[in-house]
Amino acid sequence: MTAPLVFEGVAAGYRGRPVLRDISLSFAAGAVTGLVGPNGAGKTTLFRIALRLLTPQIGTVRLQDKELASWSATALARTIAYLPQEAEAHWPVQARKLVALGRLPHCAAFASLSGADEAAIDDALSRCDAKEFEGRRMDELSAGERARLLFARALAVGAPVLLADEPAAHLDPAHQLRLMELLRTEASRGTAVIVTLHDLSLASRFCDKVVVMNDGQVVADGAANEVLDDTVLRSVFAISARRLENGIVPWQRV
Amino acid sequence: MLALLALVLGFASLLMGPANLPVSEIVTGLLSRDGIASVIAQQIRFPRAALALLVGAALGASGAALQGLFRNPLAEPGVTGVTSVAGLGAVIAFYFGFASAHPVLLPTFAVVGALASACILYLLSRAGAGAVALVLGGVAIASLATALTALALSLSPNPYAMSEIVVWMMGSLKDRTLSDLAFAAPLVVFGIILLLTAARGLDALILGEEAAHSLGVNIHGIRRRVVLGVALATGAATAAAGAVSFVGLVVPHLLRPFYGYEPAKLIFPSALGAAALVTAADIAVRLISPDEKLPLGVLTALLGAPFFVWLILGMRRDR
Numbered sequence: 001m002t003a004p005l006v007f008e009g010v011a012a013g014y015r016g017r018p019v020l021r022d023i024s025l026s027f028a029a030g031a032v033t034g035l036v037g038p039n040g041a042g043k044t045t046l047f048r049i050a051l052r053l054l055t056p057q058i059g060t061v062r063l064q065d066k067e068l069a070s071w072s073a074t075a076l077a078r079t080i081a082y083l084p085q086e087a088e089a090h091w092p093v094q095a096r097k098l099v100a101l102g103r104l105p106h107c108a109a110f111a112s113l114s115g116a117d118e119a120a121i122d123d124a125l126s127r128c129d130a131k132e133f134e135g136r137r138m139d140e141l142s143a144g145e146r147a148r149l150l151f152a153r154a155l156a157v158g159a160p161v162l163l164a165d166e167p168a169a170h171l172d173p174a175h176q177l178r179l180m181e182l183l184r185t186e187a188s189r190g191t192a193v194i195v196t197l198h199d200l201s202l203a204s205r206f207c208d209k210v211v212v213m214n215d216g217q218v219v220a221d222g223a224a225n226e227v228l229d230d231t232v233l234r235s236v237f238a239i240s241a242r243r244l245e246n247g248i249v250p251w252q253r254v
Numbered sequence: 255m256l257a258l259l260a261l262v263l264g265f266a267s268l269l270m271g272p273a274n275l276p277v278s279e280i281v282t283g284l285l286s287r288d289g290i291a292s293v294i295a296q297q298i299r300f301p302r303a304a305l306a307l308l309v310g311a312a313l314g315a316s317g318a319a320l321q322g323l324f325r326n327p328l329a330e331p332g333v334t335g336v337t338s339v340a341g342l343g344a345v346i347a348f349y350f351g352f353a354s355a356h357p358v359l360l361p362t363f364a365v366v367g368a369l370a371s372a373c374i375l376y377l378l379s380r381a382g383a384g385a386v387a388l389v390l391g392g393v394a395i396a397s398l399a400t401a402l403t404a405l406a407l408s409l410s411p412n413p414y415a416m417s418e419i420v421v422w423m424m425g426s427l428k429d430r431t432l433s434d435l436a437f438a439a440p441l442v443v444f445g446i447i448l449l450l451t452a453a454r455g456l457d458a459l460i461l462g463e464e465a466a467h468s469l470g471v472n473i474h475g476i477r478r479r480v481v482l483g484v485a486l487a488t489g490a491a492t493a494a495a496g497a498v499s500f501v502g503l504v505v506p507h508l509l510r511p512f513y514g515y516e517p518a519k520l521i522f523p524s525a526l527g528a529a530a531l532v533t534a535a536d537i538a539v540r541l542i543s544p545d546e547k548l549p550l551g552v553l554t555a556l557l558g559a560p561f562f563v564w565l566i567l568g569m570r571r572d573r
Contacts, residue, residue: 051467053464053467076470080468082464082468084461087462088462090325090460091510091515093515094514101469102469104457104458137515
């Protein structure tokens with residue numbers, strides 16, 4: 001089976017400032033891929049290309065074996081779900097209404113939600129254990145609960161590719177672990193989950209594959225314990241780490 | 255319920271006027287073809303009542319849509335300077351005599367003015383300006399428009415033109431005719447329809463622009479529709495009634511909790527609520543001073559400005 005999302009020799013930038021160079025990556029279905037790298041490495045830019053917010057200068061991006069540029073906006077919206085960095089609700093709408101926004105790509109203009117839409121919303125809410133507060137307003141909930149609902153919104157799209165940009169940032173440890181578990185569950189249903197993470201412990205523990213990016217290029221790509229070796233940690237992150245049985249803990253600056 | 259309230263107030267407005275006509279005469283006057291009562295009802299009272307509803311609807315819908323687009327409860331045609339520049343456009347039309355050359359030129363100039371300021375706001379928001387920057391930008395636009403309007407006044411060729419401009423600027427529905435109504439109505443209605451077509455996109459914007467884009471929403475299309483819709487509706491309303499400020503701020507803000515804070519659901523009720531509010535204010539103006547020394551725009555500003563301050567204080571507390 002071919003990977004649902006493939007980058008081939010992609011280079012991109014903003015107004016003449018190159019951000020990504022020669023990116024060739026493929027993201028597999030049913031797996032969690034972690035994108036790690038220092039700030040400004042180009043992780044978010046990679047997402048922006050997949051969402052067609054930015055057009056590559058060189059190279060091609062293929063989604064389900066079809067060139068990205070040839071997708072219609074609606075079909076693309078049904079195929080790639082996106083959870084932005086520091087996602088927040090800008091109006092304090094009811095929690096369920098927020099999750100329902102994930103069904104927009106499935107609704108015809110001015111049509112109301114169908115039974116299938118309602119079922120998808122229920123499913124997303126219960127998978128995130130958010131059913132109990134679906135009737136509450138967003139400003140009545142804690143930051144962790146809001147993060148779960150925003151994640152449920154992305155799940156409600158029901159897309160075969162899920163991009164999550166730093167979903168674990170600003171969350172307490174329990175909510176961070178909860179979110180990583182949710183990402184794993186989503187991948188086990190066959191979704192290609194791609195997540196950017198600053199937390200190398202979470203990346204090494206929960207990701208099937210880790211892509212290390214630095215300065216707009218892919219430095220390493222493979223299983224977490226192989227990719228995050230001492231050389232990469234030192235040259236890319238300027239740290240050393242302690243190794244556990246199935247993960248690493250960043251320990252010292254070098 | 256809001257529609258009913260607007261209708262009742264609109265009808266009440268028909269009953270107000272210097273000629274003390276009983277209800278029955280107004281009703282028969284509206285329907286019959288001859289007699290003094292029919293002239294008063296059809297040529298004087300009806301345009302005024304209908305324009306009050308129309309101006310309110312335009313301002314309410316514009317306020318709700320702008321607040322949704324900018325995700326900011328302070329956005330409003332008045333605060334963001336759209337009304338002022340529409341007013342400047344109309345003053346230019348007065349000043350150079352275009353307004354008397356052809357009646358359609360006054361609303362045209364006002365709409366062009368509104369469009370120009372709405373485009374500046376749009377560019378500001380695209381440059382990543384936050385809530386405060388938008389309001390400050392609006393203040394700058396409004397001050398510039400006020401300064402240019404003052405310049406037009408001081409250069410005004412004759413006292414009559416000057417007083418005409420001043421009275422018009424204060425915002426009033428006094429002595430409006432059927433032709434004023436005929437020019438404003440299609441623009442306002444088209445503007446509001448344009449805003450309603452953007453409604454679902456405004457809902458998606460709750461999640462921010464990039465997430466809305468990922469849901470297949472054409473963000474640029476939504477912005478274009480809101481900017482054009484607001485410019486048409488507010489421009490036409492300003493051309494008809496002068497500067498009636500704060501209505502577009504107050505009404506959506508008060509109604510928002512009743513519509514689950516959803517921008518899409520808020521536009522139409524805001525139009526109805528503001529139609530009721532402007533009509534009520536226009537009735538109040540006539541009750542408070544029967545010789546109409548208290549202009550409509552002054553009354554809404556007197557009530558709206560303290561509300562605006564209260565809103566800003568509330569926002570600060572939330573943070």
